[in-house]
Amino acid sequence: MNELISTSLTSDQVKAKAKEFGADLVGIADGAIMDQYPPDLKNPRTPSHITEIDGARVIVLAKRISFATSRLPAWNDQHKFYGDELLISALEELALDLVFWMEDNGAPALLVPYHHVDPLKFKKGKDTQATHPLSAEHAAVEAGLGTLGLNHQLITREYGPRVILGLVLTSADIDPDSKMEEALCLGPECGRCLKACPADAVQYWDRDWAACDTFRSPFGFEFMSNYLTSILTEEDQLQQIAKLRGMESSEIFQAMLRGSGIITGCRRCADVCPVGNDYENLLKKWVDEIPEETPEKLKRLEEMVAEATLPEAYEKQHRWIGKFNPIN
Numbered sequence: 001m002n003e004l005i006s007t008s009l010t011s012d013q014v015k016a017k018a019k020e021f022g023a024d025l026v027g028i029a030d031g032a033i034m035d036q037y038p039p040d041l042k043n044p045r046t047p048s049h050i051t052e053i054d055g056a057r058v059i060v061l062a063k064r065i066s067f068a069t070s071r072l073p074a075w076n077d078q079h080k081f082y083g084d085e086l087l088i089s090a091l092e093e094l095a096l097d098l099v100f101w102m103e104d105n106g107a108p109a110l111l112v113p114y115h116h117v118d119p120l121k122f123k124k125g126k127d128t129q130a131t132h133p134l135s136a137e138h139a140a141v142e143a144g145l146g147t148l149g150l151n152h153q154l155i156t157r158e159y160g161p162r163v164i165l166g167l168v169l170t171s172a173d174i175d176p177d178s179k180m181e182e183a184l185c186l187g188p189e190c191g192r193c194l195k196a197c198p199a200d201a202v203q204y205w206d207r208d209w210a211a212c213d214t215f216r217s218p219f220g221f222e223f224m225s226n227y228l229t230s231i232l233t234e235e236d237q238l239q240q241i242a243k244l245r246g247m248e249s250s251e252i253f254q255a256m257l258r259g260s261g262i263i264t265g266c267r268r269c270a271d272v273c274p275v276g277n278d279y280e281n282l283l284k285k286w287v288d289e290i291p292e293e294t295p296e297k298l299k300r301l302e303e304m305v306a307e308a309t310l311p312e313a314y315e316k317q318h319r320w321i322g323k324f325n326p327i328n
């Protein structure tokens with residue numbers, strides 16, 4: 001178990017430095033509390049699973065995504081994929097700058113590559129989301145940055161779900177933040193994430209992660225392994241060559257050059273979420289209409305609103321969703 005290490009640094013200094021390096025939001029979670037409450041009991045990935053030395057605090061860094069990209073309506077617009085990829089790189093650089101600044105000040109710190117998937121835990125076709133080394137969204141809630149929404153996306157007061165997260169572990173004895181108790185999500189009476197989802201993956205306080213993955217990582221490992229399998233099992237050699245020279249090869253090649261479409265992808269649910277200080281002036285007019293809305297989706301939302309009790313999925317994630325008060 002991680003123990004705190006004495007330091008001359010304060011949490012205010014760490015947060016100010018992270019903002020100076022370019023973070024828009026910074027929060028600090030207590031690693032011991034995260035160890036105590038793993039988000040997934042079947043696959044508990046907590047700070048102590050990464051390090052037993054430097055995980056007593058989890059510094060959560062957030063950068064807002066570009067407003068202009070959220071105003072682009074198509075879920076698969078390359079400007080979104082590419083812009084988000086650049087943001088991830090910027091976030092990793094600022095996290096690394098913070099690591100070295102903390103270490104120069106006597107506080108060892110560890111960058112967690114949370115966008116990467118642990119290959120030892122990867123199960124093809126099953127919930128790749130669950131295999132990140134540490135859930136940055138749950139860490140962000142513990143660090144007081146926001147709460148989880150209807151589909152478990154992190155929602156912040158400032159930018160709604162329109163943030164990309166980075167994680168740094170340290171055992172420096174700096175004060176952690178407290179999590180919010182009330183849910184920021186407006187629930188199924190809002191349901192805009194469900195209406196907009198091209199995969200129809202948004203459920204009643206849950207998400208079909210496998211369905212979501214095919215959109216939020218459209219050219220990711222699943223796509224590539226299916227594609228390579230289809231080539232290897234093709235008996236006609238001319239067809240094999242045609243496939244190799246086809247569009248899919250080109251898509252994989254381009255995506256692998258920068259990671260866009262692999263570690264970035266769909267975020268329609270974030271673009272249309274009405275929570276966030278940025279929404280009213282910078283987004284509402286442009287994202288208000290949801291072309292993906294269908295009568296079936298509206299019916300499902302009506303049924304959720306009519307439910308007398310909250311579902312088991314809510315209860316399981318209640319700690320991070322927060323206390324939900326329906327509008328009516």
Ligand code: SF4
Nearest residue numbers: 197199212215266269
């Ligand atoms: S990321 Fe895209 S596919 Fe996944 S839940 Fe959000 S809108 Fe749906």
Ligand code: SF4
Nearest residue numbers: 149185186190193273
């Ligand atoms: S779009 Fe509405 S229901 Fe979905 S996460 Fe945001 S506030 Fe919650």
